[in-house]
Amino acid sequence: MKNKVIFKNNLIDLAQPRLGTKIIFKTDDFFASANRIISQSIPIFKEGVFDKNGKWMDGWETRRKRSKGHDYIILKLGKPGKISKVDVDTSHFNGNQPSMISIEGTNSFSKNKNFKWHTLLSKKKIKANSHHYFNLRNNKIFSHIKFNIFPDGGVARLRLFGSISKNKKILNKKINLASLLYGASVVACNNEHFGKAENILAPGKAKNMGDGWETRRRRNKGFDWLIVNCVDGKEVKNIEISTHHFKGNFPSHCSIQATHLSQSKKFNQIVKSSSNWKYLLKKSKLSANKTHTFKNIMMKKDKINHIKINIFPDGGISRLKIFGKAT
Numbered sequence: 001m002k003n004k005v006i007f008k009n010n011l012i013d014l015a016q017p018r019l020g021t022k023i024i025f026k027t028d029d030f031f032a033s034a035n036r037i038i039s040q041s042i043p044i045f046k047e048g049v050f051d052k053n054g055k056w057m058d059g060w061e062t063r064r065k066r067s068k069g070h071d072y073i074i075l076k077l078g079k080p081g082k083i084s085k086v087d088v089d090t091s092h093f094n095g096n097q098p099s100m101i102s103i104e105g106t107n108s109f110s111k112n113k114n115f116k117w118h119t120l121l122s123k124k125k126i127k128a129n130s131h132h133y134f135n136l137r138n139n140k141i142f143s144h145i146k147f148n149i150f151p152d153g154g155v156a157r158l159r160l161f162g163s164i165s166k167n168k169k170i171l172n173k174k175i176n177l178a179s180l181l182y183g184a185s186v187v188a189c190n191n192e193h194f195g196k197a198e199n200i201l202a203p204g205k206a207k208n209m210g211d212g213w214e215t216r217r218r219r220n221k222g223f224d225w226l227i228v229n230c231v232d233g234k235e236v237k238n239i240e241i242s243t244h245h246f247k248g249n250f251p252s253h254c255s256i257q258a259t260h261l262s263q264s265k266k267f268n269q270i271v272k273s274s275s276n277w278k279y280l281l282k283k284s285k286l287s288a289n290k291t292h293t294f295k296n297i298m299m300k301k302d303k304i305n306h307i308k309i310n311i312f313p314d315g316g317i318s319r320l321k322i323f324g325k326a327t
Contacts, residue, residue, distance in 0.1 A: 003190065003222075004190060004191070005188050005189075005190060005268075005271055006188060006189050006190065006191070006192060006197075007187070007188045007267050007268075007271075008185070008186040008187060008188055008189070008197065008198070009187070009267055010163060010185040010186070010187060010229050010267075011084065011085060011161040011162065011163070011185065012081075012161065012162065012163060012164060012180065012183075012185050012198070013040075013159045013160060013161055014077050014078075014079065014081050014083060014160045014161070014162050014164070015038045015075060015077070015145075015158055015159055015160040016038065016040050017038055017039070017040065017078075018040070018078075018180070018202055018203065019077070019078035019079045019164075019180065019181065020077075020078020020079065021038055021075055021076065021077050021078040021079075022075070022076050022078070023035055023037075023038065023073055023074070023075055024074050024075070024076045024113075024144075025073065025074040025113065026060070026071075026072075026073045026074075027062065027069075027070075027071045027072055027073075028062040028063055028071055028152075029060055029061070029062060030053055030061070030062060030063040031053055031054050031055070031057060031061035031062065031063060031154065032056070032057040032058070032059055032060055032061035032154060033060065034060045034073050035060075036058060036059050036060055036156075037059055037060040037073070037147075037155055037156070037157055037158050038075065038157070038158060039058075039157065042091075043058045043059060043089065043091040043092055043156035043157055044058050044092075045058065045091075045092040046058075057092065057093065057096075057154055057156075058091075058092065058156060059089075059090075059091075059092070059093065059154050059155055059156035059157065060073065060154060060155055061093070061096065061153065061154030061155075062149070062152045062153065062154070063152065064152055065151045065152040069151070070148055070149060070150045070151045070152070071148075071149050071151070071152050071153075072146055072147060072148040072149065073146070073147050074113070074115075074144060074145070074146050074147075075144065075145045075146075075147065075158075075160075076143065076144055077142065077143055077144065077145065077160075079164040079165075079181065079183075080107060080141050080142060080143040080164070080165050081141060081142070081162050081163050081164040081165050081183075082138060082139065082140065082141055082142075082162045082163050082165070083105070083120060083136055083138055083142060083145075083160050083161065083162035084135065084136055084138060084161060084162050084163075085133065085134070085135055085136065085161040085162070086103060086120075086121060086133070086134045086136060086158075086159065086160055086161065087131055087132065087133050087157070087158070087159035087161070088101055088126055088131075088132040088134070088155060088158060089130075089131050089132070089155065089156045089157040089158070089159070090126060090127065090128060090129055090130055090132070090154070090155055090156055091129055091130075091131075091156040091157070092129060092156060093128060093129060093153065093154040093155065093156060094128040094129045095128065096153050096154050097126060097127070097128045097129075097153050097154060097155070098126060098149035098150055098151070098152065098153040098154075098155065099125065099126075099150055099151065099153075100123045100124060100125050100126065100149075100150040101121075101123070101124055101126055101132075101147070101148060101149050101150065101155070102119070102121055102122055102123045102124065102148045102150075103119075103120045103121040103145065103146070103147055103148070104117035104118060104119055104120060104145070104146040104148070105117065105118055105120050105140070105142035105144065105145050105146070106118060106142065106143065106144050106146075107140065107141050107142050107143045107144075108143055108144060109143070115144060115146075117146055118140070120136055120138060120142075120145075121134055121136060123150065141165045145160060163183065163185065164181075164182070164183035165183075166183060167182065167183075170182060170231070170326045171326055171327065172325060172326065172327070173325065173326055174237075174323060174324065174325055175231065175233075175323070175324075175325075175326050176321045176322065176323055177230040177231045177233040177236070177304070177307075177322045177323070177324050177326065178200075178201055178228055178230045178231075178307060178320050178321055178322040179201060179203065179231070179321070180198065180201040180202050180203065181203055182231045182326075183231060184201050184228055184229065184230045184231060185198070185201070185228070185229050186198050186201070186226060186227070186228055186229075187227040187228065187229050187267055187270055187271070187306070188226070188227050188267060188270070188271050189213075189224075189225065189226035189227070190215075190224055190225055190226075191215040191216055191224050191314075192213060192214075192215065192226075193214070193215055193216035194209070194210075194214035194215070194216065194316065195209065195210055195211070195212050195213050195214035195316060196213065197213045197226045198213075199211055199212050199213050199318070200212060200213045200226075200309075200317055200318065200319055200320040201228065201320065202319070205242070205244060205318075205319070206242070206244050206245055206318035206319060208245050209245045209246060209249075209316060209318075211245075211318065212244075212245065212246065212316050212317055212318035212319070213226065213316060213317050213318075214246070214249065214315065214316030214317075215311070215314045215315065215316070216314065217314060218313045218314040222313065223310050223311060223312045223313055223314075224251075224310070224311050224313070224314050224315075225274075225308055225309065225310045225311070226308070226309055227270060227271065227274055227306060227307070227308045228306065228307045228308075228309070228320070229305065229306055230304065230305060230306065230307050230322060231305070231326050232260075232303070232304075232305045232326065232327045233303070233304055233305070233322075233324040233325055233326050233327055234301070234302065234303045234304070234324060234325055234327055235300070235301070235324050235325045236258075236280065236296045236299060236300070236302075236304065236322055236323065236324035237295070237296055237323050237324060238293055238294070238295060238296065238321075238323045239256060239280065239281055239293070239294045239295075239296060239321070239322055239323070240291055240292065240293055240294075240319070240320070240321035240323075241254060241286065241291075241292045241294070241309075241317060241319075241320055241321075242290070242291045242292070242317065242318045242319040242320075242321075243286055243287065243288060243289055243290055243291075243292070243316070243317055243318060244289055244290070244291070244318045244319070245289065245316075245318060246288060246289065246315065246316040246317070246318065247288040247289050248288070249315050249316050250286055250287070250288050250289075250315050250316060250317075251286050251311035251312055251313070251314065251315035251316075251317065252285070252286065252312050252313065252315075253283050253284060253285055253286060253311075253312040254281070254283070254284060254286055254309060254310060254311050254312065254317070255279060255281055255282055255283045255284065255309075255310045255312075256279070256280040256281040256307060256308065256309050256310070256322075257274065257277035257278060257279055257280060257307070257308040257310070258277060258278060258280040258299060258302070258304040258306065258307050258308070259273075259274075259277040259278065259304060259305075259306050260302070260303040260304050260305050260306070261273075261305060261306050270306065274306075274308045277306075277308060278298065278299055278302065279298050279299075280296060280298055280299050280304070280307070280322075281294055281296070281298065282298070283312070291319075303327065304322075304324070307320075307322060
């Protein structure tokens with residue numbers, strides 16, 4: 001089996017609800033709730049299922065517009081940040097998808113909703129039952145997003161991939177350096193067949209196995225791994241690795257390596273160099289459905305901003321937490 005690398009490029013979906021993102025306005029959602037467009041789950045189709053307004057659809061769908069104008073929603077991002085890539089997903093919307101879409105943004109802490117919008121993505125045609133990926137040339141931080149559909153219709157999911165803006169309030173504080181809420185992100189992994197790698201950085205306890213990182217069953221020699229770009233930190237004290245919900249599919253052992261790299265390093269260079277990083281945690285045994293706490297005795301004074309977790313030989317982990325001082 002050829003060694004495969006899945007590059008995540010430090011991108012986080014800023015539209016996901018677990019960051020605190022909410023729909024704060026919609027022109028209409030007669031056929032399907034606007035809240036579904038930011039669901040983290042993959043869209044599904046329920047054959048023959050109807051509600052009081054019509055066919056049940058897994059996404060946001062408006063009624064047929066009989067007047068001038070277009071429909072739109074406004075999202076308040078739970079964590080303001082820069083957006084560099086967008087996925088407009090019309091899965092299962094066939095014959096009822098919009099003709100075109102556009103995206104605008106603003107960075108505002110005002111309580112009134114008279115926002116001054118800036119164009120992120122000009123009008124683009126979209127197709128039925130498809131993913132539409134758009135790369136954005138943008139260096140601005142946004143707190144609110146306006147998603148326009150022309151003139152009406154349905155969209156299954158909106159993903160806004162980018163990076164969370166740095167929070168200066170956490171400097172010199174003891175935090176979880178691997179928290180999604182502070183901007184930790186996945187650089188790359190070798191497999192995420194059953195559960196996304198990013199899930200292990202999420203806040204709180206995992207809801208189920210699908211809310212963790214799980215690889216396929218390994219049928220050859222080796223081990224699975226993922227690399228995290230964590231918050232810049234030092235004086236790492238404790239490490240928590242949770243296998244909650246993983247009972248017959250948890251890894252036998254794990255190890256953690258860490259380093260401090262310049263931000264100019266390319267993603268493929270980071271992956272190639274990772275096997276030579278120092279050990280933050282030597283190979284340690286794991287158990288089913290449990291939070292494992294380890295003390296850092298290997299890199300007490302080292303600065304870190306990248307972490308590699310290795311699992312042997314495969315399996316699932318629900319959460320990873322690295323407690324240290326943010327720098």
